[in-house]
Amino acid sequence: MRQLFVIALNTFREAVRNRIFASLIVFSIAMMLLTVAVSSASLNEEIRIIKDIGLFLTSTFSALICVFVGVNLVYKEIERKTVYTILPKPIQRWQFLFGKYAGTAATMSVQVAVMGGVLWGLFLSMGEAFGVVMLQALWLIYVEILVVGAVALFFSSFSTPFLSGMLTLGIFIVGRFSETLSSISLKPQSPADDPEALARLSALIRGVASVLPDLSKFNVTPNVVYGHALQADVVLWATLEGGTYALLLLVLASWLLSRRDFI
Amino acid sequence: MSTAAIMSVEGLVKTFHTGFLGALPGFGGLAARLQLKGVAQRVEAVRGVTFRVERGEVFGLVGPNGAGKTTTIKALMGLIRPTAGTGTLLGHPLGHTRSRERLGYLPEQPYFYEYLNPREFLDFYGGLFPMTARERRARAEQLIDRVGLRHAVDRPIRRFSKGMVQRIGIAQALINDPELIVLDEPMSGLDPIGRKEVRDLVLELKAQGKTVFFSSHILQDVEQLCDRVAIVVKGKVRAEGRLGELLLDADHPVEIVSTHVGSAARETVTALCDRVMDAGETVRFHLRSVSDRDAAVRVLVTSGARLQSVTPQRRSLEDLFVEEAGRA
Numbered sequence: 001m002r003q004l005f006v007i008a009l010n011t012f013r014e015a016v017r018n019r020i021f022a023s024l025i026v027f028s029i030a031m032m033l034l035t036v037a038v039s040s041a042s043l044n045e046e047i048r049i050i051k052d053i054g055l056f057l058t059s060t061f062s063a064l065i066c067v068f069v070g071v072n073l074v075y076k077e078i079e080r081k082t083v084y085t086i087l088p089k090p091i092q093r094w095q096f097l098f099g100k101y102a103g104t105a106a107t108m109s110v111q112v113a114v115m116g117g118v119l120w121g122l123f124l125s126m127g128e129a130f131g132v133v134m135l136q137a138l139w140l141i142y143v144e145i146l147v148v149g150a151v152a153l154f155f156s157s158f159s160t161p162f163l164s165g166m167l168t169l170g171i172f173i174v175g176r177f178s179e180t181l182s183s184i185s186l187k188p189q190s191p192a193d194d195p196e197a198l199a200r201l202s203a204l205i206r207g208v209a210s211v212l213p214d215l216s217k218f219n220v221t222p223n224v225v226y227g228h229a230l231q232a233d234v235v236l237w238a239t240l241e242g243g244t245y246a247l248l249l250l251v252l253a254s255w256l257l258s259r260r261d262f263i
Numbered sequence: 264m265s266t267a268a269i270m271s272v273e274g275l276v277k278t279f280h281t282g283f284l285g286a287l288p289g290f291g292g293l294a295a296r297l298q299l300k301g302v303a304q305r306v307e308a309v310r311g312v313t314f315r316v317e318r319g320e321v322f323g324l325v326g327p328n329g330a331g332k333t334t335t336i337k338a339l340m341g342l343i344r345p346t347a348g349t350g351t352l353l354g355h356p357l358g359h360t361r362s363r364e365r366l367g368y369l370p371e372q373p374y375f376y377e378y379l380n381p382r383e384f385l386d387f388y389g390g391l392f393p394m395t396a397r398e399r400r401a402r403a404e405q406l407i408d409r410v411g412l413r414h415a416v417d418r419p420i421r422r423f424s425k426g427m428v429q430r431i432g433i434a435q436a437l438i439n440d441p442e443l444i445v446l447d448e449p450m451s452g453l454d455p456i457g458r459k460e461v462r463d464l465v466l467e468l469k470a471q472g473k474t475v476f477f478s479s480h481i482l483q484d485v486e487q488l489c490d491r492v493a494i495v496v497k498g499k500v501r502a503e504g505r506l507g508e509l510l511l512d513a514d515h516p517v518e519i520v521s522t523h524v525g526s527a528a529r530e531t532v533t534a535l536c537d538r539v540m541d542a543g544e545t546v547r548f549h550l551r552s553v554s555d556r557d558a559a560v561r562v563l564v565t566s567g568a569r570l571q572s573v574t575p576q577r578r579s580l581e582d583l584f585v586e587e588a589g590r591a
Contacts, residue, residue, distance in 0.1 A: 006390035084370040088340040089391040090363040261343040
């Protein structure tokens with residue numbers, strides 16, 4: 001465990017000393033503050049708009065930053081050959097990979113906490129209570145980020161950052177619509193449409209959606225907007241589901257990494 | 264294979280699969296077997312390397328670029344999986360994590376986390392070993408002095424020169440006070456002063472009872488440092504042994520220096536030589552073969568000549584190297 005912690009700490013340190021990461025955080029804070037300008041254009045809806053756009057920005061920017069950090073995690077170590085001095089030390093490859101992931105998770109917790117802090121500040125300035133449901137929403141955004149990070153790390157263990165990034169973003173977008181896609185049933189719109197082909201296509205889409213992570217579970221913006229706190233078991237199950245998905249991907253990535261030659 | 268060796272490999276083979284699917288675990292071999300050209304190609308980097316390194320010696324793995332030195336070292340370090348062959352490292356099979364606790368390794372042209380300063384850097388690598396924070400700190404300070412980086416202790420590695428990077432790299436290889444130190448082309452890219460510093464360090468480690476294994480194609484360094492060498496050409500060990508023995512072949516030439524050489528003796532001995540040089544009264548006979556040495560000495564002594572020296576002529580490592588490369 002000590003080696004895992006050492007790798008995690010170094011990964012965290014690398015991210016927080018990275019100017020690009022700092023710039024992305026500043027940019028996402030600036031975007032968050034822009035919601036105040038947008039919300040002021042609406043009448044008596046300011047706080048609703050801040051909640052809505054604020055959570056959307058927190059989730060989207062955190063996911064994008066996580067993809068950026070995640071796809072480079074293993075690739076950069078191999079490309080820059082830093083891995084050559086680490087793996088000959090008494091460390092297992094899975095410990096290295098889990099350590100990189102844990103460091104990214106810690107980094108992303110800073111990102112979500114900073115954006116949550118800005119939201120809290122905005123709420124405070126408008127005399128609005130932050131509430132349990134906001135904390136639940138931020139926690140679930142964090143869990144979603146952990147899943148996205150695991151997807152990015154999985155692809156990063158055998159692919160280039162560009163390809164990994166594209167695939168991860170694709171999964172992120174599809175995952176957001178997973179609830180809709182997993183119950184899709186395409187109907188013929190004209191006599192020319194083949195009902196059997198549409199049924200096969202629907203089954204294929206449902207099959208793909210069932211394998212990909214269901215990220216819609218982590219989006220609880222409507223509850224926040226209307227101030228409906230979630231049941232604790234809903235948050236717990238979503239956390240367990242996200243955690244299990246991330247763990248499976250990490251195990252798979254570790255297996256791929258264990259078989260890899262560092263030429 | 265004896266257990267006395269600190270490191271040994273036997274019949275090490277490494278075949279790489281390159282191409283579109285080659286790098287993907289499991290697919291390269293399959294695609295190559297199915298002869299799917301353009302999808303995966305086979306490259307035999309190491310083709311049956313065997314050698315052993317004894318405790319306390321400086322062992323050199325010598326060979327031209329592309330001979331398979333780095334691939335062999337990476338297989339020993341667990342960075343690549345051998346296609347075939349066996350080996351041991353500090354009493355454990357290759358790839359065993361426990362053996363790495365007593366191992367130090369510096370890769371060729373290393374690159375490190377450039378945002379760390381030497382203290383953070385060494386603390387990071389020390390953290391991968393079962394060392395306490397206090398032990399790590401003490402060892403880091405000792406190594407910073409040893410590799411002469413005290414003046415740059417607060418400077419991030421991104422602002423280091425190439426020589427400084429190499430020195431901090433050596434420090435990370437020594438952070439755990441290893442029994443076996445593996446250095447891949449440690450002198451590569453260094454200026455003469457940097458090379459001398461590395462040479463001095465290797466000799467100091469040897470004096471401390473450490474075993475040093477290093478690869479190089481700089482033959483001068485190898486000749487100065489190594490007790491034994493293995494010459495690798497095209498993925499195979501072409502010669503292995505004590506440097507003195509390898510350079511002194513069975514039929515080596517001999518130089519005899521003598522004065523007061525009579526004309527009859529000179530004529531007889533000259534017939535055995537490929538070269539004779541005069542310098543005043545002194546004559547240097549370069550005998551073609553050591554087998555003629557006794558006869559030549561006898562002729563000179565009985566003729567009343569005064570022998571000054573009889574010296575076996577060693578080949579240089581370069582001669583041996585070129586010879587083995589040509590033979591391969």
